[in-house]
Amino acid sequence: MNFLGIDLGTSSIKIIIMNTFGEVVGSVSKDLDISYPKINWAEQNPEEWWMATKEGIKELLASVSHEYKEISGIGLSGQMHGLVLLDKDYNVLRSAILWCDQRTQEECDYLNNIIGKEKLSAYTGNMALTGFTLPKALWVKKHEPVIFDKIAYMLLPKDYIRFKLTGEMATDASDASGTLMYDVKKRNWSREFIELLQIKEETLPKVYESWEVTGKVEKDVAEYTGLSESTVVVGGAGDQAAGAVGTGTVNSGILSVALGTSGVVFAASDKYEVDDKNRLHSFCHANGKWHQMGVMLSAASSLKWWVEDINENLDESAYDKLLEKASESTVGSNGIIFLPYLMGERTPHNDPNAKGVIYGLNITHKRGDITRAILEGVCYGLRDSLEILKSLSVPIEEVRVSGGGSKSPLWRQILSDIFNLKVKVINSKEGPAYGAAILAAVGCGLFGTVDEACKSLIKVTDTIEPIEDNVRKYNEIYPVFTELYPILKNSFDKLNGK
Secondary structure: EEEEEEEEOOOOOOOOOEOOOOEEEEEEEEOOOOOOOOOOOEEEHHHHHHHHHHHHHHHHHOOHHHHHHHEEEEEEEOOOOOOEEEEOOOOOOOOOOOOOOOOOHHHHHHHHHHHHHHHHHOOOOOOOOOOOOOHHHHHHHHHOHHHHHHHOOOOHHHHHHHHHHOOOOEEEHHHHHHHOOOOOOOOOOOOOHHHHOOOHHHHHHEEEEOOOOOEEEEHHHHHOOOOOOOOOOOOOOHOOOHHHHHOOOOEEEEEEEEEOEEEEEEEEEEOOOOHHHHOOOEEOOOOEEEEEEEEEEEOHHHHHHHHHHOOOOOOHHHHHHHHHHHHHOOOOOHEEEEOOOEEEEOOOOEEEOOOOOOEEEOOOOOOOHHHHHHHHHHHHHHHHHHHHHHOOOOEEEEEEEEEEEOHHHHHHHHHHHHHOOEEEEEOOOOOOOHHHHHHHHHHHHOOHHHHHHHHHOOOOOEEEEOHHHHHHHHHHHHHHHHHHHHHHHHHHHHHOOO
């Protein structure tokens, strides 16, 4: 038995083949373009997702030896919260509005202040944030009513790929949790809330658990890609829940930190819990349980912006060169603090108007100081979520790190020092795609449960210990970081015309 894991990210689609021993025997990645029609808007064409996916599957299956071509099951992972709209003939009505899009502040203000945060939390376990799916739907209803009236199906990004693979309209509990239309505690669509906002429940897909079979590959897709019509597709998961499965973060005490395009602090929980201030997201986990999650919108993308857009260096070696310069800087970046709010911020500020800031510059600073400040600023932002989890008495024994940023030994050490926790690296480097493949293996009966699969397949390969002197210095700087946003908030609002 072999399993396909498909992760629909923001900047690329990654597809892997995993065998029964949990070994990744083949992988392929296809880049994706993002459109920014206006400031704080972000969109993609779902049809391009599908083109990249089917070409990627075809290419991957053609590249592996015969023993790995037979795929028993497919697991899907994907960027959460995106809004994909189809008409009755299954045509895409408009570009997908992405998780990082910030246009829906008015809709969120209506939901939080008029409908009310207490009612939102009671119905869905969360408050309204600009990234969530429901505010996007309300924005389309207000600004594009002709399109809204044509909506027959409302899908999340990875579930459009599922539809193209199987012809089935389905999603999973973890991804549905980020729509603000799902009752996270009861694990079903919140009918009361949907009816209140006049959203038709029949436009929403059927919800499965992440390992449950949702359909089989259609004939035309099988013929084109090399898959079999008997290949099943399981529910899959939102990228963060799938990534947590891929790092073995399925039990309490383990904290998953994703240093991807966005940054995520993820704590698994055996029971449903809600932060009464709604600073963290309370979502369903891919193992049938729950999790709490803090999200920052610009993590590794902050470094990408610095290297590629500001330094205008697209050479792959540019990252290594700048990170080497950063390692020559001091703990604390010689007095520079970076606020990583390049796309606004979610946790803990919930502020689409927040801006990136390089604070403390003087004439002696070098490129390496700013580079290190960016790495540190992202880790400070992630620590904001860690501190909330601590205040809620969530048990934390270790951190498991994943995502593109985790490839940097320097960044891993900075994370360990700023968190003052052991940071562990696991045997898989494939992130959510690997978690998706594990879910497919469970769905095909190779393992009885997701937890059992993780225990069998996930192994720790390296442990980074916090350096005591660095911890002390970062503990002195972190309060300064936390002071800057409240001081600058009014200035951010003024820049946005508030």
